[in-house]
Amino acid sequence: MRPPFRFPEDLITLQRAWQQTYAELAQAPTRAGTTALRRRLITLSGTLCTHPHRATPTVWRTGSVELRRATHTSVSTEGEGAA
Helix, strand or coil: CCCCCCCCHHHHHHHHHHHHHHHHHHHCCCCCCCHHHHHHHHHHHHHHHCCHHHCCHHHHHHHHHHHHHHHHHHHHHHHHHHC
C-alpha cells in the first residue's frame, strides 16, 4: 500500500474551490450568464497548475489524481446538505 499523499492546505482549498465552481457551472441553465463562473474556473485552473507544490512532473502526474480524490468527497457531501 502506498503512503497517503500530503498536500498543502492552500492547494486543497484551491482544488475544492475549483470543484465547487465546476459543479455550479455544470448545473447552471443554458444561457444563464455563466461568464463569471467560467472566468473563475479559468483563474482557479491557472492557479492550480502553477502552484509551487506541482513544480515537479512526478508530483503533477501522480498527485493531481490523488488531490481530486482527497477533495472530491468533501465537496460532494457539502452540497447534499444544502439541498
